[in-house]
Amino acid sequence: MGRHVGDFPLEELKGYRPELMNKPNDFDEFWKRKKEEINHLEPIVKMELRDFPHPGIEVYDVVFTSWDGTPLNGMLMKPVGAAKCPLIFHFHGYTGHRGFPLDYLKFTSLGAAVLAYDVRGQGNSPDYARYSNGSRVQGWMLDGIFEPENYYYTNVYCDILMQWKWLKSDAFPFKPTSIGLCGGSQGGGLALAAAGLVKCADFVxxxxxxxxxxxxAIDVALAGPYMEIVNFFKWHDPEYMKYDQVLKTLGYIDCVHFCEKVECPVMMSIGLEDAVTPPSTVFAAYNHVKSKGKSIDAYPQFTHEGNPFHDEKKLAFLLKHMK
Structure with missing residues (x-):
């Protein structure tokens, strides 16, 4: 415990596989119960075709009513008239949004459909959850931090379970021949956690x-969302009296704790100058992924940013694993 500057060298990162000391004893039971709650609910979905200047692509605005009545705003793109095709379920970054159709043409050019939502409370999606404590620091990291059952990201993960139920149902507008989970930053964490939750994704x-x-992360990150937790301790709990309570809640949604259940092919990347998602935290997730078909690319001079060199590798990965 305590703030440090810097991270491990690459050779040490490659073997960094920390013990899951912060994984709650009832982790599996917790998420089994959440899944059972979702299984009793039926998604309510409204879709509206929008104009899009591409003769081979249909674009729909989607409003998905989630488990607690929150209307999540999304978008579905698919090849015109396709009854079957691969599907990429895409998650956006922290404070971001689902993006625009042009952002996904690189995927649809390969014959894939794309489903993307504004995460609750972000983009144009509201958040109907109610919390007994405010975050006291701007952002979502601390909403419900002392309530694992109603923590912000617990609710986001339940949204994903609800969305997955829809896209695997007969009510979905086409039959996905394969389903991939994709995203960067927050989206990357959600993709890994979702793969561990549903256990039947085809690739990540x-x-x-x-x-x-x-x-x-809260020891070594120097920027970005982890700093919301750091600043909470700094200004409201400088002696870390509530550290164990905060870490217990985070233990239920830490994507590292889901990685042992991920057996499908996984492709990851990290910039070694990333101060937002420190490389050691990313390698911790990667080294806990159970899949033998996994790879990670580390880029020495990149920070927390898009990488066009890696984007080409991702297209090759998609061509290999989409069905």
Whole structure:
């Protein structure tokens, strides 16, 4: 415990596989119960075709009513008239949004459909959850931090379970021949956690994933969302009296704790100058992924940013694993 500057050298990162000291004893039971709650609910979905200047692509605005009545705003792109095709379920970064159709043409050019939502409370999606404590620091990291059952990211993960139920159902507008989970930063963490939650994704692409290895992240991150937790301790709990309570809640949603259940092919990346999602936290997730078909690319001069060189590798990965 305590703030440090810097991270491990690459050779040490490659073997960094920390023990899961912060994984709650009832982790599996907790998420089994959440899944059972979701299984009793039926998604309510409204879709509206929008104009898009591409003759081969249909674009729909989607409003998905989630488990607590929150209307999540999303977008579905698919090849015109396709009854079957691969599907990429894409998650956006922290404070971001689902993006624009042009952002996903690189995927649809390969014949894939794309489903993307504004995460609750972000983009144009509201958040109907109610918390007994405010975050006291701007952002979502601390909403419900003392309530594992109603923590912000617990609710986000339940949204994903609800969305997965829809896209695997007969009510979904086409039959996915394969389903990949993709995203960067927050989106990368959600993709890894979702893969562990549903256990039946066909592949995962996770760039510099957030929501990973919290006990180290809040020690070494120097920017970005982890700093909300750091600043909470600094200004409201300078002696870390509530540290164990905070880390227990985070333990239920730490994507590292889901990685042992991920057996599908996984492609990851990290910039070694990343101060937002420190490389050690990303390698902690990667080294806990159970899949033998996994790879991680480390880029020495990149920070927390897009990487066009890696984007080409991702297209090759998609061509290999989409069905």
């Amino acid at each position: 692409i996770a760039d510099y994933p957030f929501l990973a290895h919290f006990e180290r």
